Amino acid sequence: MRARRALLLCAALLVGAAACESSLGPPRQRPAPAPDGVPALLTPGPRSSRIASYKIDARYDAVARKLDATAILTWTNTGASAVDTLPFHLYLNGFKNESTLFMRSSGGRHRGETADERAWGWIEVSSIQVGALELRPKARYVGPDETVLEVPLPAPVQPGAIVEVKLVYTAQLPRVFARTGYQGAFAMVAQWFPKIGVRVGTPGFETWHCKPFHVNTEFFADFGVYDVTLTVPQTHVVAATGVLVAAQDHDDGTRTLAYRAEDVHDFAWMIDPYMEVMSGVARVDGKDVIVRVVHRPRQRAFARRHLAAAIGAVEHFSELFVPYPWSIMTIVDPPPDAGGAGGMEYPTLVTTAGDHVLVRDGIRVPEYVTIHEVGHNWFQGILASNEVEAGYLDEGVNEWADAVVMHRMYGQKASALSWKGWSAEVFRLRRAIDRDAYRVPTPIATAAYAFVDFDGYASVTYGKTMAALRTLENVVGSQTFAEAMKRYAQTHAFQHPDGGDLLQALEATVGEDLAWFWQPAFYQPGGVDFAVRSAECNPAHAPRGVFGEGERRNLVTAAEKTGGWTCDVVVVNLGVVPVPVDVELRFADGSREVERWDARDGSRWHRFTFARSAPIVEVAIDPERKVLLAANPLDDRVRLTPNTDASWRASSRIVFWTQGLMQAVAP
Amino acid sequence: MIPGLGQLVRSGVRAVSQYTGMLLALFVIHLLVAWGAGIIIMQILAEAFAHRPLFDDAVDGDLIALLEVLGNAEAVFFSVRWVAVGAVIAWVMIGWFLAGGVLSVFTERPRGRTETARCFGAGGASHFLVFARLALVTALYHLPVLFLLFLGLDHIATELEYALTVGELVVPLLVGLLPAAIAHVIVSTVIDYARAELVLRRPTHESLGATRAAFRATGYVFRRPVALLHVGVYWLFFVGISLAFAWLAQGRAMLGGGGALALLALRQGVALLRLGARVAVIAGQVDLTATRPPPPREVPPAEG
Numbered sequence: 001m002r003a004r005r006a007l008l009l010c011a012a013l014l015v016g017a018a019a020c021e022s023s024l025g026p027p028r029q030r031p032a033p034a035p036d037g038v039p040a041l042l043t044p045g046p047r048s049s050r051i052a053s054y055k056i057d058a059r060y061d062a063v064a065r066k067l068d069a070t071a072i073l074t075w076t077n078t079g080a081s082a083v084d085t086l087p088f089h090l091y092l093n094g095f096k097n098e099s100t101l102f103m104r105s106s107g108g109r110h111r112g113e114t115a116d117e118r119a120w121g122w123i124e125v126s127s128i129q130v131g132a133l134e135l136r137p138k139a140r141y142v143g144p145d146e147t148v149l150e151v152p153l154p155a156p157v158q159p160g161a162i163v164e165v166k167l168v169y170t171a172q173l174p175r176v177f178a179r180t181g182y183q184g185a186f187a188m189v190a191q192w193f194p195k196i197g198v199r200v201g202t203p204g205f206e207t208w209h210c211k212p213f214h215v216n217t218e219f220f221a222d223f224g225v226y227d228v229t230l231t232v233p234q235t236h237v238v239a240a241t242g243v244l245v246a247a248q249d250h251d252d253g254t255r256t257l258a259y260r261a262e263d264v265h266d267f268a269w270m271i272d273p274y275m276e277v278m279s280g281v282a283r284v285d286g287k288d289v290i291v292r293v294v295h296r297p298r299q300r301a302f303a304r305r306h307l308a309a310a311i312g313a314v315e316h317f318s319e320l321f322v323p324y325p326w327s328i329m330t331i332v333d334p335p336p337d338a339g340g341a342g343g344m345e346y347p348t349l350v351t352t353a354g355d356h357v358l359v360r361d362g363i364r365v366p367e368y369v370t371i372h373e374v375g376h377n378w379f380q381g382i383l384a385s386n387e388v389e390a391g392y393l394d395e396g397v398n399e400w401a402d403a404v405v406m407h408r409m410y411g412q413k414a415s416a417l418s419w420k421g422w423s424a425e426v427f428r429l430r431r432a433i434d435r436d437a438y439r440v441p442t443p444i445a446t447a448a449y450a451f452v453d454f455d456g457y458a459s460v461t462y463g464k465t466m467a468a469l470r471t472l473e474n475v476v477g478s479q480t481f482a483e484a485m486k487r488y489a490q491t492h493a494f495q496h497p498d499g500g501d502l503l504q505a506l507e508a509t510v511g512e513d514l515a516w517f518w519q520p521a522f523y524q525p526g527g528v529d530f531a532v533r534s535a536e537c538n539p540a541h542a543p544r545g546v547f548g549e550g551e552r553r554n555l556v557t558a559a560e561k562t563g564g565w566t567c568d569v570v571v572v573n574l575g576v577v578p579v580p581v582d583v584e585l586r587f588a589d590g591s592r593e594v595e596r597w598d599a600r601d602g603s604r605w606h607r608f609t610f611a612r613s614a615p616i617v618e619v620a621i622d623p624e625r626k627v628l629l630a631a632n633p634l635d636d637r638v639r640l641t642p643n644t645d646a647s648w649r650a651s652s653r654i655v656f657w658t659q660g661l662m663q664a665v666a667p
Numbered sequence: 668m669i670p671g672l673g674q675l676v677r678s679g680v681r682a683v684s685q686y687t688g689m690l691l692a693l694f695v696i697h698l699l700v701a702w703g704a705g706i707i708i709m710q711i712l713a714e715a716f717a718h719r720p721l722f723d724d725a726v727d728g729d730l731i732a733l734l735e736v737l738g739n740a741e742a743v744f745f746s747v748r749w750v751a752v753g754a755v756i757a758w759v760m761i762g763w764f765l766a767g768g769v770l771s772v773f774t775e776r777p778r779g780r781t782e783t784a785r786c787f788g789a790g791g792a793s794h795f796l797v798f799a800r801l802a803l804v805t806a807l808y809h810l811p812v813l814f815l816l817f818l819g820l821d822h823i824a825t826e827l828e829y830a831l832t833v834g835e836l837v838v839p840l841l842v843g844l845l846p847a848a849i850a851h852v853i854v855s856t857v858i859d860y861a862r863a864e865l866v867l868r869r870p871t872h873e874s875l876g877a878t879r880a881a882f883r884a885t886g887y888v889f890r891r892p893v894a895l896l897h898v899g900v901y902w903l904f905f906v907g908i909s910l911a912f913a914w915l916a917q918g919r920a921m922l923g924g925g926g927a928l929a930l931l932a933l934r935q936g937v938a939l940l941r942l943g944a945r946v947a948v949i950a951g952q953v954d955l956t957a958t959r960p961p962p963p964r965e966v967p968p969a970e971g
Contacts, residue, residue, distance in 0.1 A: 299831060301831075302831070336828070356829075422728070429731055432735045435739065637720045638720075642713065642718055646716065646725075648709055654708055658751040660938075662700070662754065664905070665755060665759055
């Protein structure tokens with residue numbers, strides 16, 4: 001009986017504990033937020049050519065998760081050829097049905113999140129006016145779906161001329177699985193307005209770049225000024241690109257918030273009734289940049305980590321490249337069940353991720369995501385490369401920069417992890433994770449949509465690019481490389497740099513032609529694949545055989561050993577990228593010798609021959625792990641005589657685990 | 668007089684202390700099976716990594732080296748995994764013999780090593796086949812356990828994914844896994860009591876087979892919750908000591924030959940404690956089974 005009571009008590013306790021789930025309660029009225037009171041730019045004055053500026057007036061329906069909006073685009077033709085059509089991205093239509101290019105290329109999945117087939121997203125433009133002319137009836141979708149709408153103009157826009165287009169549209173948010181959409185009361189509103197393409201190409205022969213929305217591709221747009229007014233429920237908190245310049249409450253329970261952002265190429269915002277704000281300040285060039293983390297109350301502990309990481313990121317990126325130009329940096333920490341919104345960058349506003357109980361302090365996943373997304377404010381926000389055609393210029397270059405910043409913030413050895421005696425350095429950790437990148441048949445410099453698959457795109461564009469840049473950095477020296485990257489950033493800030501611009505900046509600073517590395521590393525699949533092909537030592541002795549001629553001919557059959565050793569080591573690179581590398585030879589007497597194999601001549605193998613007093617016991621190619629672009633580091637270090645100590649230790653551990661399993665099932 | 672939980676535990680401890688030689692013999696067999704697999708695993712690892720110092724770094728706690736080794740030698744670790752699984756399967760089958768031996772010893776209570784060894788060997792041999800049949804019969808019992816396990820994991824997957832605090836992690840885990848854990852305890856208790864009755868009653872009730880013993884044990888276990896609690900306590904001890912060792916060992920480098928030997932000794936000490944607890948539970952189960960009414964005899968039909 002006692003036993004039965006005890007069983008019932010245990011069950012009741014567990015059920016009770018499970019029922020203790022906190023509730024956020026109904027949304028409550030919020031006081032109108034005070035305007036930020038700072039200019040959009042830290043130092044006022046245009047930074048870019050401001051080709052595409054928008055005035056958007058939108059009203060958000062928090063029940064239907066729908067927007068009714070009017071956008072007025074002011075577009076300047078800065079090219080040398082006249083323009084007779086204007087193409088607009090309608091990104092939300094990528095989520096309209098299963099036949100869109102986005103859904104077909106993603107299979108309805110994105111970074112582990114899945115599309116909800118009951119909550120599609122779409123955008124419908126009901127009116128397009130230039131002056132008094134209604135152009136909507138003449139507009140047509142181009143491409144495989146409805147993500148690009150082309151509008152023929154009544155008259156060409158001549159070089160230097162400006163055209164103003166008024167668009168009236170309705171946008172339905174999807175349930176979030178790929179950057180934009182809602183989850184519960186939370187909504188991340190991105191890619192939410194008709195966005196004009198970009199004129200690219202040689203002056204006089206420019207064409208529009210306005211590709212349909214593909215799962216691998218992100219965004220590409222011209223800089224401009226955004227004046228956006230959002231009418232939302234008074235119960236909701238809003239965080240948006242730019243600065244809040246005005247807030248006005250209405251009697252119907254709504255509130256209009258006015259934002260302004262200058263020299264940005266996108267505008268995104270978040271709305272949620274439960275969010276709170278944590279603020280800090282980053283110092284940039286003697287000025288204060290307000291850094292905010294917007295988060296749900298239960299994520300407060302993680303918000304502190306995001307805030308510290310974001311402040312550090314703003315300061316270090318500013319030092320390394322160009323100073324952060326805007327007054328505010330906002331980090332949105334989406335609720336855990338809205339993971340599809342996490343880890344995305346927009347100018348002055350990013351979304352982060354990585355909040356989980358298992359991600360303890362020192363496991364720098366949340367910090368890494370925040371630093372990466374904040375870093376995008378440089379690599380794409382300021383250096384607005386074409387993410388569609390050259391994703392590596394923002395994702396990959398940013399990955400490299402993130403790791404450098406994390407080294408500065410947390411120390412090199414523990415830049416990714418410092419927890420319970422475990423430590424990990426971010427470059428090596430990424431290389432270990434992205435090892436598949438070297439088996440992807442698509443090189444780094446490939447249009448995002450042309451990659452073999454999403455995983456291949458991700459591992460090559462992010463990880464392999466980072467490894468390639470780190471490898472080059474280690475070849476030319478960190479100081480020189482940092483100068484080169486700063487030069488690239490300063491030269492091309494608020495422009496659309498391409499891969500050639502990056503290479504040019506590097507070559508100009510390094511002072512040498514880097515094609516030997518750049519060409520295979522960025523334009524060929526694969527990487528470096530070192531291995532020790534052979535390593536052998538034999539006791540040295542005087543040569544035997546027949547010596548001399550005629551009467552002086554002498555046959556030596558036995559020669560005394562000299563006591564020394566003759567060693568022969570052959571190292572190979574079976575990969576496609578030639579890289580100068582150190583080879584360390586460790587000898588039985590404890591001495592070490594480091595030799596250089598400069599493979600820039602294109603050699604695929606190299607032989608080292610030595611005469612030493614002790615035989616070689618170990619050969620280590622790249623002992624300091626400078627060549628990150630290597631596929632399999634397991635073969636880089638070879639011991640000549642086998643040692644099974646580690647195998648015994650590992651077996652002992654595996655046997656103990658096996659014993660646990662054995663005892664759990666029998667006898 | 669039906670013994671309570673405390674009596675079962677105490678009688679188990681007494682029985683183990685009385686038959687320490689048998690426990691050590693069981694442990695030696697356990698070690699032979701485990702380390703038989705261990706030698707093969709060592710050979711596989713040595714063949715692959717004896718010339719690769721990166722593996723040494725991985726074993727010594729370099730996390731990135733570990734990832735690099737695991738990622739670049741998947742086939743090696745696949746082989747290692749199957750050798751370990753093979754050891755577990757072998758132990759399950761050997762367990763049919765060993766369980767018969769242990770139960771016979773606790774039933775007959777022989778005195779002296781020779782007599783104990785004879786009793787153990789005879790009991791193991793005579794019950795091996797019926798325990799194998801019992802394993803087949805009760806294989807079906809494990810299906811609900813697996814069903815509850817997968818159902819529980821599926822149910823808590825989202826909550827675990829979104830957990831931000833230790834409570835949000837632990838409570839769903841307990842709630843999600845508890846049904847499967849309870850079902851597992853029930854099934855293992857049923858099998859234990861079926862085995863105990865087979866050893867205790869088969870000499871006098873030849874018609875008692877594996878199927879009948881399993882059904883009878885099922886009914887008995889649900890009528891006597893102390894039987895479940897007894898096994899539940901064992902599982903708490905098993906999990907507790909395993910977690911405690913993992914907790915204490917974590918972050919303590921035991922390098923060098925001395926360190927490796929000390930670690931080996933500690934690990935085997937834990938394994939021995941778990942095995943000792945298991946044997947003590949079996950002894951208690953024999954005591955409890957002895958209080959059960961024997962199965963009804965089948966009366967042969969009258970001739971003529």
